[in-house]
Amino acid sequence: MQQTPTAPDAGATAPDPARRFERVGEPILSIRGLKTHFTMDEGVVRAVDGVSFDLHAGEVVGVVGESGCGKSITMKSVLRLVQKPGRIVAGEIIYRRPASGKHKALEVDLAKLPEAGRRIRQIRGGDIALIPQEPMASFSPLHSIGSQIVEAILLHQDVSKREAKEIAIEKLREVGMPSPEQRFDAYSWQLSGGLRQRAIIAMALSCNPAILVADEPTTAIDVTTQAQVLELLKQLQREHGSSIVFITHDLGVIAQLADHVVVMYLGRVMEQGPVHDIFHRPRHPYTRALLQSVPSLHAEPRIQLPTVAGSIPHPLQRPTGCPFHPRCPDAMPGRCDVAMPALYAAPGGSPVACFLHHDHEEADDG
């Protein structure tokens, strides 16, 4: 743990050049053409509208975008936690669990599993664990944090209550909870924000999941604590080689943690690729706009920080064509407002959905 914590984005707008992740073999999680729509009286909100990306074992994928662009709903769809009236209407979520110890290898399309069934429940928490957005409210205030962690362990591991308690205390120690034996019996509202987030992480790690989904885990806590929690996640990732999907709107966090970046806008993937490419050679105008809006220590002081022009359109009034075209500085009239660019990778490049880079249109399926 760092003694002098630094803000996650202070001068860290570029990723560490030493960090490279080589993708080999089959991904542990493949999302293909995922569409999650919310049918309401006012119309259909296409919260996730054709998202595809992969997560490889040991990799950290950062999903980035403004609020309301469908990042969280994408990952809730993976865990099958989308509440009515939301529904997965199309796409595949292939989870491939490598054989390990007592577990057999497994390949399953999570999108096809019954939402409340036993199989998805075994995967939730056991194989894919969630680190939620709001550590404040994610523990029940009426039960001690220890009992809630033990509950998770007993659901997925064949151990006695006493062993479960030992595992829970061990996990609490691992995430840097001071005096974990005493904190085991504490209630969440007795802990500070940072400690609560650590307890949540301990709970997520308690069943040694293959994939961690971190949904803006540092948004709700103060900057100092944010830095500590990020440091902790980095350290845990290094030690366990965890595969993490990290959802954030903070590019500084992405630069620190991610190997691969998925840029989302209005339920669609605009661009994705290795973190170095995204930061040094961003191709999509939206990615560029996002990067320009990050404050940097190297920039001249007191200049006005550029923002992404305009604001996210109302979910029920999606623009035609490319959803970003009304805000795009490079929009080509008659092209971008008419057809939807497909997420297409030119040979040797990474996928981008923009007519500036290719001519492939998305087949319009409504």
Next chain:
Amino acid sequence: MHWFILKRLLVVPFMLFIFSIISFVLIQAPPGDFLTSYIAELTQGGSSVDQAQIDALRQTYGLDRPMVEQYFTWIGRMLQGDLGVSLEWNRANSELIGERLLLTLLLTTFSLLFTWAVAIPIGIISATRKYSLVDYVFTVLNYIGLATPNFLLALVLMWIAFDRFGLSVTGLFSPEFAQAPWSWARVADLMSHIWLPMIVLGVAGTAQIARVVRANLLDELGKPYSEMARAKGLPEWKLVLKYPTRVAIAPVVSTLGWYFPQLLSGGVVVSVVMSLPTIGPLLLRALVGQDMYLAGVIILLFSVLTVIGTLVSDILLAVLDPRIRMDGA
């Protein structure tokens, strides 16, 4: 936890003192006193009233004393366990109230348990299956239950029980047991009669509480901790019962304090209709006849029950919610 209960207990005598003053002021509030209505009754019957006799009575009952003095005499006797004498019945109040109080408490407790046993599951089912057919059916039933005056429900159920099943359903006992001393047979007889008034008294509250539980549970189900429990892989029903329901029933538990007296007084009409030997009709008569000491004792008893109800609900809440428990420590 012990501290919490002790602190609550220490407040009880103080609250009772306040309540006793209010009870006393209330029964003194109507113009005139017992003697005024007694004289009116006598005059109506044609007897002449001797002023000297009235003064003598007034002195005996201490009615000519100042209010404050009357209060302290009254409360002083109560503290010594002397509940006084009913002016109208000319019998000890304790004797009049005794069994009625027991039966009333029994009936009230049964109604309360019935209400909870029906309302909480309905609330949970309605909330977890929001806007489904089941939810709508329960909603309609709830509104019917809420809108039906319970004396009407009493009449309808009594008619059905009598007409279809040939059951005698008035009172809490069969005639042969009404005045009999307590025995197992009498208890069994009581149990075979108590269910109908229990349902009648419980139904309106059921509708109300089911709505409260549904609304609260809907709020709680959307909270991050519910989603987190789901993300752990907990089965849905287990999750609902363990986490959000515990929060959602807190308001129900906290209303226990005033639910008790509400049932007691709300049951008066039902008691009259079903000729139940409960305390409600006795209070009604005492108030009409300005039998002030009897009325005073009953009102004070209601207050005691309210205080006890509140105490019990506070303790239950503390058991449910550690934040309340530890706040008092």
